[in-house]
Amino acid sequence: MTQYLDPRTGTAYPLETPRWCGEGRAPLLLTDLPGIGRDDIATGVRSIWRYAAAFPFLPRAPITLGEGCTPLIEMALPAGTALLKCEWFMPTGSFKDRGASVMLSLLREQGITAVLEDSSGNGGAAVSAYAAAGGMAATIFVPASTSPAKTVQSRAAGAAITLVPGSRQDCAEAAEREAERIFYASHNWHPFFLQGTKTLAYELWEDLGFVAPDNVIIPCGAGSNVLGLYIGFSELLRAGQIERLPRLFAAQPAHCGPIARAALGLPAEAARPTIAEGTAIAQPLRLPECVAALHQSGGGAVLLEEGEIADASLMLARRGIYVEPTCAQAAAGFARLLASGQIAPGESTVVVLTGTGLKATPRYAEMLGVEI
Numbered sequence: 001m002t003q004y005l006d007p008r009t010g011t012a013y014p015l016e017t018p019r020w021c022g023e024g025r026a027p028l029l030l031t032d033l034p035g036i037g038r039d040d041i042a043t044g045v046r047s048i049w050r051y052a053a054a055f056p057f058l059p060r061a062p063i064t065l066g067e068g069c070t071p072l073i074e075m076a077l078p079a080g081t082a083l084l085k086c087e088w089f090m091p092t093g094s095f096k097d098r099g100a101s102v103m104l105s106l107l108r109e110q111g112i113t114a115v116l117e118d119s120s121g122n123g124g125a126a127v128s129a130y131a132a133a134g135g136m137a138a139t140i141f142v143p144a145s146t147s148p149a150k151t152v153q154s155r156a157a158g159a160a161i162t163l164v165p166g167s168r169q170d171c172a173e174a175a176e177r178e179a180e181r182i183f184y185a186s187h188n189w190h191p192f193f194l195q196g197t198k199t200l201a202y203e204l205w206e207d208l209g210f211v212a213p214d215n216v217i218i219p220c221g222a223g224s225n226v227l228g229l230y231i232g233f234s235e236l237l238r239a240g241q242i243e244r245l246p247r248l249f250a251a252q253p254a255h256c257g258p259i260a261r262a263a264l265g266l267p268a269e270a271a272r273p274t275i276a277e278g279t280a281i282a283q284p285l286r287l288p289e290c291v292a293a294l295h296q297s298g299g300g301a302v303l304l305e306e307g308e309i310a311d312a313s314l315m316l317a318r319r320g321i322y323v324e325p326t327c328a329q330a331a332a333g334f335a336r337l338l339a340s341g342q343i344a345p346g347e348s349t350v351v352v353l354t355g356t357g358l359k360a361t362p363r364y365a366e367m368l369g370v371e372i
Contacts (some may be wrong), residue, residue, distance in 0.1 A: 002056040004028045004191065005039055007289060009136070015056060020184045025176070027285045028191045029227075030056055036202075038210055048098055048199040054235060055102065055195055059109035065091040065278060067101050068199060072207045072350070079144045079335035080345045083213065085204065088323055088356035092129045092153065094122035095197070095354040099187055100130040107185055108134050115139070116184035118145040118164075118175035121278055122355055123187040129158035137211065139182055141175045143168055155204030167221035169283065188222045188285055194231060195300030197224050201232025204350060205242065212242040214347035215299070217334050219327040220250035220259055221279035223290035230293035247299035247343075247352075251333030253309060256280040260301035263291045274311050275363060278326030278355060300342065308332040310367055311359075317364070322357035 004013040005331035006022040007029050013019060015030070020026050031079040033056065040053040048068035070215040087095035104115065104127070117127040124140040140156055144163040151161050164171040175184065187193045205212060212233060218225045229248055236242045252260040255274035258281070261267070271282040283330050284290065292299055304312075312332035313325040330351045337343045357364060365372045 002033060003031045003127055005031045016110070018107060018112055018183065020055050020179065020186060020189045027189060027289075029194065029289070030191050032238070033235055035237075035239030035241065037239055037241055038206075041206065048101060048196065048203070051199050051202045052326070054198070054202065054232075055106070057109070059105045062101070062105045063108065064101055064105075065097070065129070065133055067091060067097040068203060068316070070203070072204070076158045077319075077331065077334065078315065079338045081219065082334050084321065085200070085347060085349045085350050085352045087200070087327075087352060092122070092125045093356040093359060094126065095200070095225060095352075096122045096126035096187060097130070098199050099193035099196035099228075100126035102199075103185055103187070103190055103192040104130045104134055104136060106192045106195070107183070112183045112185070113137065114182055115143070116175060116178055117186055118142070118171050119187065122359070122371075124151070124159070125153040125157075127185060127187065128154035128157035131159065132157040139178075141171050141178070143171045144354075149195060156287065185222065189219040194224060194228050195284040197228025198232035198235070199228075201229045201354070205233075205236055208348070210241065212236070212244065212246045213350045215247045215249060215337075215343050215349040216352060217249045217251055217330045217337065217349065218277075218352045219276070219279055219330045220252050220290070220301075221281040221326075221337060222284045223250070223259055223286055225352060225354065226250055226259075226290050226293055227286060230297060233297075239297070243299045248294055249299045249304045249333060249337060249342075250294055250301040251330045252276075252279055252301065252303055253329060254303040254305050256282060256291065256304045257301075258282065259284055259287055259290045260303050262287055263294045263301035264303070275306050275313075276304075276326045276329050278324055280330070285328075300335050302333040304329045304332045308336070313364070317357065321353065323353045324355040324357055324360045326360070327354040
């Protein structure tokens with residue numbers, strides 16, 4: 001029987017009662033699921049819901065906007081040939097639609113009608129859109145210093161925006177307090193979100209003819225894609241569908257890379273501003289779980305300098321791939337890992353590109369010296 005699980009203490013909680021954390025605000029996962037095989041895929045469904053048999057339970061009416069089934073493009077880059085997984089081909093322009101679709105679908109099935117999220121970026125946009133599609137009320141907490149342009153997408157979807165004085169951490173703490181009143185459907189906290197991001201593993205497996213790639217390089221902030229991929233590929237291994245886990249590598253900015261630093265055995269450093277702002281998470285909730293996933297897969301991490309991230313962004317753009325610098329750092333990580341010999345040219349390496357460059361046009365204008 002599937003349950004919520006606190007992986008640090010082993011405490012389990014019944015899945016039937018909606019909750020977003022364990023005792024003492026412990027972040028939760030779910031107990032292991034058995035995984036599915038190719039015959040369990042609903043091949044007539046063109047979204048992540050083709051893998052619905054892998055979810056902990058099935059909602060009667062999933063909230064879906066056609067998320068998933070994103071292109072996997074083989075492309076020769078300066079460092080070598082990579083498989084680019086184009087996750088910005090999503091309704092709100094980022095990979096977070098996978099998590100939002102599953103999280104809100106399962107919560108609505110459990111009777112939740114109003115949700116709270118704290119995010120000024122892609123997470124807030126995804127939760128706002130899927131709440132709107134599902135007839136749910138959404139409240140998004142954002143730092144008061146946030147540029148108004150960053151909340152337009154959420155406002156357009158009908159979400160209520162609350163501006164919180166102080167830092168990003170102050171905003172998160174305010175949301176946790178408000179969770180006493182509105183259910184906290186946080187993309188950082190709720191384990192159902194990871195049930196959505198795990199579909200990326202199933203999709204890559206299907207994309208590659210039902211085999212696992214050798215390596216996956218993932219732009220990493222709080223680690224929901226790292227954990228989602230680890231959960232999904234572990235299920236496939238458990239189900240006997242793959243012979244081994246792919247090696248997972250987290251790409252983070254050197255200016256703010258706590259998960260990469262921990263994975264590499266480096267001392268923590270204070271966060272500094274970075275061009276890869278979508279991954280600038282100074283205090284990731286599931287840091288030990290992310291590090292364990294990287295190590296258990298045989299992978300690791302790479303820390304990127306600002307110049308490397310900017311160069312990778314423009315390099316991709318000049319090949320027609322217009323993505324956020326946040327995820328372009330995965331391409332920079334590919335070059336670094338090849339140069340160090342940690343991955344080999346003949347291996348199949350997926351570079352996960354998580355968000356559209358349209359959300360970072362002012363940043364590109366800066367890099368190009370263009371006024372807008």
